[in-house]
Structures are given as C-alpha cells and as structure tokens.
Amino acid sequence: MRQVEAGMSKGEATRQFILEQAAPIFNRRGYSACSIQELMDATGLEKGGIYRHFANKEELAVEAFQYALSRSVRIRTEHLEGIPNAVDKLKRAVETFVTTPSAIEGGCPLMNTAIDADDGNPRLREMALEALNSWQDRLAKMVIAGMRAGDIRSEVKPRQLANTMIAILEGALMMSRLQRTKGALRDAQTTLNGVLEGVRCPKK
Amino acid sequence: MRQVEAGMSKGEATRQFILEQAAPIFNRRGYSACSIQELMDATGLEKGGIYRHFANKEELAVEAFQYALSRSVRIRTEHLEGIPNAVDKLKRAVETFVTTPSAIEGGCPLMNTAIDADDGNPRLREMALEALNSWQDRLAKMVIAGMRAGDIRSEVKPRQLANTMIAILEGALMMSRLQRTKGALRDAQTTLNGVLEGVRCPKK
Numbered sequence: 001m002r003q004v005e006a007g008m009s010k011g012e013a014t015r016q017f018i019l020e021q022a023a024p025i026f027n028r029r030g031y032s033a034c035s036i037q038e039l040m041d042a043t044g045l046e047k048g049g050i051y052r053h054f055a056n057k058e059e060l061a062v063e064a065f066q067y068a069l070s071r072s073v074r075i076r077t078e079h080l081e082g083i084p085n086a087v088d089k090l091k092r093a094v095e096t097f098v099t100t101p102s103a104i105e106g107g108c109p110l111m112n113t114a115i116d117a118d119d120g121n122p123r124l125r126e127m128a129l130e131a132l133n134s135w136q137d138r139l140a141k142m143v144i145a146g147m148r149a150g151d152i153r154s155e156v157k158p159r160q161l162a163n164t165m166i167a168i169l170e171g172a173l174m175m176s177r178l179q180r181t182k183g184a185l186r187d188a189q190t191t192l193n194g195v196l197e198g199v200r201c202p203k204k
Numbered sequence: 205m206r207q208v209e210a211g212m213s214k215g216e217a218t219r220q221f222i223l224e225q226a227a228p229i230f231n232r233r234g235y236s237a238c239s240i241q242e243l244m245d246a247t248g249l250e251k252g253g254i255y256r257h258f259a260n261k262e263e264l265a266v267e268a269f270q271y272a273l274s275r276s277v278r279i280r281t282e283h284l285e286g287i288p289n290a291v292d293k294l295k296r297a298v299e300t301f302v303t304t305p306s307a308i309e310g311g312c313p314l315m316n317t318a319i320d321a322d323d324g325n326p327r328l329r330e331m332a333l334e335a336l337n338s339w340q341d342r343l344a345k346m347v348i349a350g351m352r353a354g355d356i357r358s359e360v361k362p363r364q365l366a367n368t369m370i371a372i373l374e375g376a377l378m379m380s381r382l383q384r385t386k387g388a389l390r391d392a393q394t395t396l397n398g399v400l401e402g403v404r405c406p407k408k
Contacts, residue, residue: 028322032237107322114382115319118232118311129382163379163391168368171375175367178318178333187367191399 015053018043023064028106030116031061031124062123068109069131075103077138086146087200090139090165094192097169098185107177110135111170136162156199168192219257222247227268232310234320235265235328266327272313273335279307281342290350291404294343294369298396301373302389311381314339315374340366360403372396 021042026034036047036057043050054060076096083089102108110131117125139162146152168188175184225246230238240251240261247254258264280300287293306312314335321329343366350356372392379388 030234030237030320033234107319111378112319114378115311115316116234118381125382132379132382159387160391160394163376163388164372164395167375167379167388167392168372169375170378171371171373172367174315174318174374175336175371177322178329178336183363184367184371187364188371190364191368195395195399 011053014045014049018045018050018053018060019064019067022060023068023109024105026061026064027068027104027109027112030112031058031121032116034061058121058123061121062127065109065113065124065127068104069127071103072109073135075100086142086149086151087196090142090146091193091196093139093142094165094169094189094196097173098182098189102173108170108173111174132166135166139165150201152199153201161195161199164195165192215257218249218253222249222254222257222264223268223271226264227272227313228309230265230268231272231308231313231316234316235262235325236320238265262325262327265325266331269313269317269328269331272308273331275307276313277339279304290346290353290355291400294346294350295397295400297343297346298369298373298393298400301377302386302393306377312374312377315378336370339370343369354405357403357405365399365403368399369396 018039022039025038025042029038034057036050039050039060040047050060054063076093079096080089080092083092106112110128113124113128114132117128136159140158143152143156143158143161147154147156147158168191169185172184172188176182222243226243229242229246233242238261240254243254243264244251254264258267280297283300284293284296287296310316314332317328317332318336321332340363344362347356347360347362347365351358351360351362372395373389376388376392380386
C-alpha cells in the first residue's frame with residue numbers, strides 16, 4: 001500500500017496525460033465511435049495501462065469531457081473580470097467565443113457531447129446538460145448584475161438574452177466548422193453586438 | 205435480366221423501406237456508431253438483404269441523409285408559399301422550425317451530420333455542407349426578394365440575416381433537445397421575431 005501511495009504522483013501524472021490525449025479524440029470522434037485502439041495509439045499505452053487509471057471507457061469519457069469543458073470555460077471567462085459595464089462584458093464574452101471558439105480540438109465539447117449522447121449515454125448526457133445550465137446561469141447572472149448596476153435596461157429578460165447568446169454562438173460554430181470559414185461566427189458577433197447595444201441603458 | 209427488371213418495383217419498395225427505417229437510426233446514432241446489426245433489427249432484413257440495395261454502409265448513410273433532409277426541407281418550406289410579405293414569410297419559417305423542429309426522429313439531420321462527419325466521412329460532410337449552403341441561399345433569396353419588394357429595409361445584409369436565423373435556430377434546437385423543454389426554441393423565436401420586425405419597412 002505504501003508503495004502505491006508513494007507512486008501516486010507518477011500515477012496522477014499518467015492519469016492527467018491520458019486525459020489530455022483522450023479529450024480531443026472523444027471531442028472529435030464522439031463517445032461511441034472512439035475506440036480503445038485510438039486511445040492506445042494516442043497515449044502509447046496498452047489497454048491495461050489505460051484502465052489501471054479509469055474504471056471503464058465511460059469513466060474516461062466523462063473525465064475527458066470535464067477536462068475539455070473546464071479548459072473551455074476558463075478560456076471564455078478569464079478575460080471578463082475587470083470590465084465594469086455589463087454590456088461591454090457580454091460583448092467581450094461573444095468576441096472571445098468568436099476568436100477562440102474551442103480550447104480542445106474538434107469543436108465545442110458541449111455541442112459535441114449533446115449531439116453524441118442523444119442516443120443514450122446517460123452520464124455524458126447529464127454532464128452536457130449541467131454544462132449548458134451553468135453557462136445559462138453564468139450569462140443570466142451577468143445580465144441581472146448589469147440591470148442592477150443600471151447598465152442594462154430593466155425590461156430585459158435575463159434568461160432569454162442568455163439563451164439567445166448561447167444559441168447563436170453554438171449554431172454559428174457548427175456552421176463555421178462545416179464551412180471552414182469564420183463567416184457565420186463573424187455574422188453572429190455582428191448580430192449579437194446589435195442585440196446587446198439594443199439593451200444598453202443610455203449613459204446617465 | 206427480364207426477371208430482375210420485372211422485380212424492380214418490389215426492389216424499389218424495399219429500398220425505400222430500408223431508407224425509411226435507416227434514416228432515424230443514422231440521425232440518432234451517427235454514422236460511425238450505427239451498426240449493421242441495428243439496421244438489420246430495424247428492417248428485419250439480413251445483411252445481404254440490405255446490401256443488395258446499397259453498395260456499402262456509406263452509400264446507405266448518404267441516401268438516408270438525403271431522405272431525412274428532403275423531408276425536413278419540405279416540412280419547413282411548404283407553408284411559406286402564398287405569404288406575400290417577406291418579413292411575415294421569414295417569421296413563419298421561424299415558427300415552423302420551432303413547432304416542428306425535426307421531421308425525422310433524433311433532431312436536425314444537418315446538425316447531427318455536421319457534428320458526426322467532422323472526423324472524416326468526406327461524402328457525408330460534403331452533403332451536410334451542401335444542405336447548409338442551400339438553406340443559406342434559400343433564406344438569403346427570400347431576404348433579397350423582400351428588399352426588392354420594399355418589405356425589408358435596403359441596408360440589411362441578406363447573408364448575415366440568413367446566417368443569424370440558421371445559427372440561432374440550430375443552436376436553440378440543440379439546447380431544447382438537451383434540456384427537454386421548448387424554452388430555448390421559444391426564446392429563439394422571440395429574439396428572431398424582434399430582429400425581423402427590426403428590418404421591416406414601415407408601411408407605405
């Protein structure tokens with residue numbers, strides 16, 4: 001037991017390495033289509049070497065999704081602190097999404113997992129749902145804070161504005177990846193900037 | 205040869221039956237994850253009975269996608285004829301999408317195939333791209349016709365408006381399917397109705 005515990009830091013490093021390699025593969029290929037062989041090729045590990053660290057493919061997929069998502073969320077939110085006006089903050093969030101749509105190769109982990117887990121991977125589906133709900137909450141809270149601060153008009157519906165932002169960004173990302181141009185994402189940004197300027201309170 | 209030709213109408217019916225059964229399975233499960241066993245279970249046919257009508261799984265997937273897409277397009281466009289004002293016509297298109305988001309079980313065939321074919325099914329990817337381009341063209345043409353008829357303001361950018369509509373509807377459909385409520389789709393409709401009313405020319 002001592003020895004295993006003493007080896008933990010190396011084990012943890014291997015675990016982290018597996019997650020880093022697996023995340024883009026699951027994100028690109030989807031849970032069902034991703035084979036253990038692909039994970040072995042990417043990590044250079046044998047099957048036993050991978051499953052020493054994860055109970056099964058589902059657990060690895062769940063943790064790889066969490067890893068991909070936390071990286072995306074960090075990239076999308078870390079530049080927002082320190083922007084005082086809520087409208088400017090929301091516009092910056094849109095700009096960040098448009099210029100850095102995905103932290104992990106293969107597109108948005110939320111959308112990929114939502115589409116992929118449709119056919120019944122209950123744990124993955126649950127995690128995609130949680131990720132969506134928390135994105136909605138985060139944006140809606142920014143809107144509410146902006147209304148309280150007098151940055152955003154009081155008649156705005158926070159949930160509707162949050163849903164509009166997420167829907168258009170996710171839809172435009174799908175289009176841009178398919179068309180291999182930034183056109184749809186740029187159009188989304190232009191439209192959302194218009195929507196956000198439309199809810200801005202005139203300067204007092 | 206005669207006999208085979210005389211049997212064509214039965215063969216065609218079987219082919220059509222296979223497509224009808226396969227389309228929702230491919231749409232729900234994705235191309236890579238969908239197994240021949242699932243197709244055999246759904247059709248009640250042996251492997252040989254299926255592949256008598258299709259060269260391989262890819263050809264079946266491509267034709268199933270075309271079948272699903274043509275049904276979706278028909279449902280989304282057939283009620284638009286006869287609406288004289290372009291803004292009203294676009295609002296109706298949005299309403300139809302929100303109330304009947306998918307003609308085939310499993311969500312939007314375009315989005316599913318776009319996400320699924322990301323990792324390299326070139327023919328399926330090409331078809332999803334064509335479907336997206338043709339949706340863009342159809343909406344942009346409605347906008348241009350509306351500008352010519354004096355229904356829509358002359359400063360509107362047709363491609364940007366078309367991209368906005370598609371992005372928000374596709375994104376909201378993903379959200380609504382994940383959350384199992386119509387909330388995101390209803391919010392998308394409210395936002396798009398606002399955007400569309402914003403481009404309407406005042407009555408002469």
